[in-house]
Amino acid sequence: MLQLNCKETERSAKAFVRYPGGKRRLLVFLRRCLPAVEDIDGKYIEPFVGSGAVFFYLRPKRAVLSDINPELIDLYRAIRYAPRQVWAVYKEFGNTKTDYYLVRDKYTPKALVEKAARTLYLNRTCFKGMWRHNREGRFNVGYGGQQRRWVINQEDLVYYSSALRGVELECADFQLLIDRAQEGDFIFADPPYRPGCRECLHSHYVWHQFKYHDYQRLAECLQSAKSRGVRWLMTISSHEDIICLLKGNYALRIPRGTGKMPGILTADSGEVIVSSYLIEGSARL
Numbered sequence: 014m015l016q017l018n019c020k021e022t023e024r025s026a027k028a029f030v031r032y033p034g035g036k037r038r039l040l041v042f043l044r045r046c047l048p049a050v051e052d053i054d055g056k057y058i059e060p061f062v063g064s065g066a067v068f069f070y071l072r073p074k075r076a077v078l079s080d081i082n083p084e085l086i087d088l089y090r091a092i093r094y095a096p097r098q099v100w101a102v103y104k105e106f107g108n109t110k111t112d113y114y115l116v117r118d119k120y121t122p123k124a125l126v127e128k129a130a131r132t133l134y135l136n137r138t139c140f141k142g143m144w145r146h147n148r149e150g151r152f153n154v155g156y157g158g159q160q161r162r163w164v165i166n167q168e169d170l171v172y173y174s175s176a177l178r179g180v181e182l183e184c185a186d187f188q189l190l191i192d193r194a195q196e197g198d199f200i201f202a203d204p205p206y207r208p209g210c211r212e213c214l215h216s217h218y219v220w221h222q223f224k225y226h227d228y229q230r231l232a233e234c235l236q237s238a239k240s241r242g243v244r245w246l247m248t249i250s251s252h253e254d255i256i257c258l259l260k261g262n263y264a265l266r267i268p269r270g271t272g273k274m275p276g277i278l279t280a281d282s283g284e285v286i287v288s289s290y291l292i293e294g295s296a297r298l
Contacts, residue, residue, distance in 0.1 A: 028064040029170060030085070032064040036067055040066060040067070045293070046286055050072065050074075055197030057199055058198055060190040060202060062079060065078065074179075078180055081184065082184070087132070091126050091129030097171065099170060100166075103133055113138055113156045114156065140154055191235065195241065196243065197243075199246075200243060202235065204223060211250070244290050246286060246287075263287065264285050265286045267286060
């Protein structure tokens with residue numbers, strides 16, 4: 014396994030994007046289920062990158078990160094190419110509730126760096142890091158405060174930039190990515206889901222709705238990838254209708270996860286890990 018110094022370990026576990034459904038706080042549990050980075054012969058592929066917690070923990074040499082949210086991918090691209098410039102714009106935004114709503118509703122950036130700084134600012138100062146848009150596609154989450162704004166700094170963004178160097182970044186539907194996966198590749202999938210539920214609708218922490226037919230399509234893609242020699246691991250709702258889509262694989266209950274309340278850990282989370290390979294303690298579906 015890649016060895017990191019203390020500061021790098023702290024940063025790899027922190028992630029610069031707040032995501033209520035992110036897996037940063039589950040890394041202690043997840044890491045024993047993931048392959049060692051040196052055991053990934055092909056590419057590491059993450060079709061729902063979100064906060065990228067697992068990617069930043071593993072730091073694979075070859076990776077493809079994707080999401081259907083263009084604002085998120087633009088943020089990743091800007092951090093990779095110009096972390097100091099993003100920070101310079103980010104730190105100039107105001108520190109009050111009024112400033113937040115001015116940036117959210119009135120500020121219209123044009124350059125990639127400015128767009129990324131705005132996204133990062135809203136993400137770190139909005140209510141619980143939620144990512145919600147109205148029918149016109151405009152970010153509409155309320156103000157959450159400045160407490161988490163300065164948890165990150167310029168050095169952090171430079172670190173994340175180095176981790177993203179050489180990584181392929183795409184804004185695409187998950188199926189396009191998974192269908193391209195080849196033998197030796199590893200996929201980590203963390204799709205939008207509401208723990209214990211069949212669908213993810215009217216959620217406060219996803220960019221768009223994720224319905225049952227999307228889970229069907231995702232399951233079909235992953236099963237097909239498995240037949241091509243691709244290994245994968247997915248975190249998902251434990252609802253029986255979803256689990257039934259993934260027969261022939263292995264499931265392991267997440268003992269302490271985010272649950273139905275965004276950002277709140279619970280002992281009965283309604284979440285499971287499903288993988289194409291055997292994990293200690295998992296059961297075959």
